[in-house]
Amino acid sequence: MFHFTNKNTAGSAAAAASTVQAAATSSAIAAATSTATSTSATAAATNSSSAGQAVSGCQALIQALSFPDQQVYVVDCEDITAGTALTLPNGPSNCNGGSVQIDLRRVTLDVVTSYASSNYVEVWLPTGQDAWNGRFMATDNKGLSGCPSYDDMIYTSSLGFSVVGDNGGHNNTEYLGMDAQQFLNNNELVIDWSYRARHAAVVAGKQVIKTNYGRAADYNYMIGCSNGGRQALQSAQMFPEDFDGIIAGSAASDFNHHIDWSGRMYVLTGADASDPKYLTYDDWVIVHNEVLKQCDEPLDGVADGIIEDSTICDFNATKLTCVGNQTDNCLTFQQTSTVWNVFSQLYDPDGNLYYPRLSPGAELYSSTNGVLHGVQGHVKDWFGAGVWNDSSWDPLTLSQTDYTKADETNVLHGNVSSFNSDLSAFHAAGKKLIMYHGLMDPAITPENSQRYYLDVARDMGLDHTGLDEFLRFFRISGMYHCTGGIGAWAFGQNGNAQNGTSNVVWDIVNWVEKGEAPDTMTGTKFVNDDPTQGVQMERHHCRFPYRTTYKGSGDSNDADNWSCEMIDDWQKCGVYNVPRLC
Template identity: 80%
Template structure:
């Protein structure tokens, strides 16, 4: 029997399991089932390279006759009639034995597709079961390409956009603990041969309680069935990267750390299998920033979730990353009233000197791009004003600030906690990164994440560093720094990491450090790592996207027009055994594809260094090659940088 309950009853049933409740979480969950306003559109075309790859792949083909037969079988086997109601209501599923349902008033007009095993939303909802999960189907609708997304009240504080393909949009609420739940969206391409037979999971950026709608729009336009979720909490501010719902509810922290992602993946796969009558042939994840951390954590904790993972600009070693980010404010001061503070013009002076020492002298090309910032042994002493000099130089205290900014973070016993800011990233970081005042996510993390509403970012110290380390297990192993990927390797899975070397928010050297730790702890050389892990250092790229270098390689919707595409690369590696040796990035004139290509670069996998030939046009990717770094595994106090 299908039971309809009110929204209030739904929230009560979700958050009073085992006799416990949480008003804040209940309110957050209630917001996920409210109607909402539409958001602005994001319009873009899909990558022709991926479209070509997908269209020629036979692994994902679904015949019309097979789909029709499956559809007939499932629909005719339904013994419970589809419930209808003129009121706004939601059907609850408390166990796998009760099929979730929804009122027809919450479902858009259904359309049939030869690629689908069920004829419409009503049939899909009636057929769905979720073994070992407590899931409620909140809504289902079929929407057409170009439709602007309407967002429930909670996720309405997120970027929405317009879908770029016809799809079926299913929303779920998954109970993750006695005091938390996860809002999930599953997007299912509809129409003849619209689905490519593959699944793509997306991420959460920063501390955000938002599905990554931009990545969902992008990857669904490529034919993937896609899952996104809010990480177990909703944003409380528009586009905020806040963690206010972490306060006094550690279950929400655990959800955001890993649990919400895994729960969404498990439930999403069930929706896909029911909708199409078959499971996805291949399962992938795309994540950047905190999403890069989540991607690595999936490889560490749930090696069977995905066949291929893309982890970009990762904030793994998360606790120490937050220590490092917050420390920058302590080092640089708040404003010009502090003698150690540097203005933007001061950082221009620093940046020019960094390039003078580490651009052309190291890579042979004076283009403002340091090809390998990890070998830049920057000497800040030259910045200090000589006697009587006042222009184009820094005071002694300001020079000390620069030395500190380019230093690693250690604990009180001299153990490395986090690498330095990569030289070359300092100028952009002064306006859009860790050198730009108080970092809001740092305040939220050490405040709400540790139930300390009186936290003062100007007093961040070893006390907070130690507390974060001590609470890592409590927070769901949010550090995501386990370098033993043996289970992932044994399962035959593949992982691509990338990081922009001009990242202003996350040290690019942190990703290289993780690679080195995997090599050390798994006792593998680079040829052994090449079998399942490849790491690409992207010169001239900022955080996840943008930059002065060849930064576009299909990693997100803004980068889809580049010559290379990392999604194609991971698919080729997983499905055809063709591992990428380089990642081809493109820089368009003014970052506008209609204005033509400014430069391209074949970014080499580590431990190879992208090296200029010494002659020819440096903007031509063919004038660069990959040279093995002979001492890539060395680390220690006297190395620059100290990464191990």
């Protein structure tokens, strides 16, 4: 292991760092040092590389590395070839996944973040002649994840970026990265996951890149979706100098209220069919068909199962209730009440909006992914381990008391809500932000991203032309959570979506580096979601506050038969508006 510390704090800080390493969650990672390169610690602490000079290999890189103002352990450095399968050293196997697509240098670090925590960081450096495009890309954590986002790292490194990923300051232990039991009685880990681990990884990663190539990256970017979208927005809010361009997808912003909303669904829908208010999958099919009947063709002119703008769907659930002796294709009164509740906003006791409704059109997929069926693991983990420090907390007891407690701990948790609408420092620095959200997202309602856009406009005193200078928000009809769906969902947001007409990664690059801002995001839907089978449909998804509008004739699967029309009342968001977004 190679331990570096700022020479100005080499005394007590070094001792503290060794204590941290013994106690921190990443102690398991420290065991991986037996596989690290054999260069001596003394040599490693000596910066033998002159400024502006690239290093030739792992040994030289380790010898040259230094980390001003950070305490960093270099765990390993290895040159790996395209096709190498990825595993997380001494971490949970459910973090493993995929194979690198290019030759690269993989540097692993343990970055001390507090007296009781540290962050596992990976820095990927494309090798080979002209392999690096001179740009840096930071990736995210999904859910309450303790895993690096290897899928995003594989994807963006294949595009030529130097890439940084991390475990959010704690190791995951369960499937899908939703486990946060390590948060229990350890608020330093919560702060790491909230924002600190990401920023520390970025600072350390930039130093590795600069040392390896002999120069800093020309431009710095971040890509994230879901909780990663929240992290991306929080980076813009808290550290506007970290990135030149940010892609924030399906953001779990206003995080505490999002978890309130998610947990509330379990209370509203019941645990199973023994509860009279519970709906089976077949019942949700009935609901979905009625939603489409009211809000698909009547609102967008095309009967294709895709509601082009679900925010204007004022769904009337009363039509679902069985009448007289009717028993088929209808719901009981209790079940209809459940539907009304699911499509209602969450308010505080004074009538202030906590969180918007489930997006009409997303209900069927929501019934299969846990939102409207059973309890979501991250709800129990967040309230039990993060908010109450009580692993026995029962999701069925969720109430206003829990909502209030979560709000009270927001600052303690590192402002995890990530809903600060003042982006003036980000704007003044000339940075750019692309937001996107699928309108059939079953996990995080897209209306919340629109709500954030409106908050930024109101609080910064800007109209849409002012926002267009640095923030563009795209509503993706027919897309589920971050990816997939029945609509034109592929626009380069991840490795499975890179074969369409548009690529959001290059959109943010062109906006930052050439001043070419995207007005639309062309989504592609392949036959059976398989690019080898050809294109099924495309759609030019308009930036808000424009609505993607069918021209009235021609093949609706052809993007050119749709236009972008300004929404006249786009800033209205009050009590009597559907949806209410303020």
